[in-house]
Amino acid sequence: MSADSIALTEGVYYILLALHQPLHGYGIMQQVEQMSKGRVVLAAGTLYGALNNLVARGWIVALPMATDSRRKSYQITTLGKQMVEAEIARLQELLDNGLHIIAQEKGGAEHEI
C-alpha cells in the first residue's frame, strides 16, 4: 500500500502519534485519551488488534522487554513516521478544500443579501 493512498482510522492515527515516544498498552491508551481531550478512548481489544497489525506492517516495533518487566512497549518506525506525514498531508487537503468551499459559499451568501 502506498503512503499516499491510505486513510488511517482515527485510532491508528493517534496510536502512531502516541508512539513517537516508547509506551506500553496502558500508556498508549492514556496518551491518546489525553491528546484527544477524552474524545478518543481505545478499547483494549481494539488497541491490541491495532498494535499487532501495525507491528506486522512494520509501522511500529515492539521493544525488547526489560527482565524485571512483563509489559511490552512499542515505538514508531521510520516507515510509521512516513505514514503519519502522508496522513497529515491528506488531512490538510481535506481541511483546505473544506474551508475553501465554506468560505466561497459564505462570500456568495453575503453578496446575495
Place this chain on the structure above:
Amino acid sequence: MRYKKEKKLFWVWEYQEEEQWLNEKSAQGFQLVEYRFPGRYFFKEGKPGEYLYRYELLDGSPNAAHNQDYLHFLEEMGIEEVCRYLNYVYVRRRAELGPFALFNDLPSRIAYLQRIAKLLRILCVLEIIALLCNMPAVFMGFAFNMFVVGFSLALFLLLLVGLGKIRSKIRDMEEEQVLRE
C-alpha cells in the same frame, strides 16, 4: 460469604444480552466466579456494582500463545480474567474505572462478529455431518437415530437463524463504515 448458582441459557449470538445480564447480577451484588456448560453460572456475593463484565470468544484456545499474550495485555489494562469455557473468556474491570468495552471501533467490531460467524458456520457443518451419519439408520427405522436427526435438524435451523442475525449486524456495520469510521 454467600454463593449463588443460576441457570440461564444464551445463544452464541446473544452475547450482548449475556453481558447485560451479568452486569445486572453485579449491580445486585453477585459477582461471577465460574461458568459451566450448559448455562450454569456461579456467583459470589460482594459489593453491588463493583465490577463490569464482558465476555469474548477468542480466536482459538485461551491457552494458545497469542491468546495468553492477549489476556496478559488485558490484565495490563486493568481487565482481569474471571473464568473461561472452551474458547470463551469472561473478563471484568472495576466499575469505578468507568464503562469499558473490548472493541469500540467499526473494523474491530466487524472482525469480532466475523469470528462468531466462523464458529456458527463450523457448528452448522457439524450438524450436517451428524444428520448424514444418522440417515442410513433412520431409513432402517431406528427410533433413536430419528430423534438425533430431528434434534440435529432443529439445531441446524436455529444456527442458520443465528448466522443470519450476525451477518445482518456485519452488513449494517459495513454500510455504516462507508459513511464513517
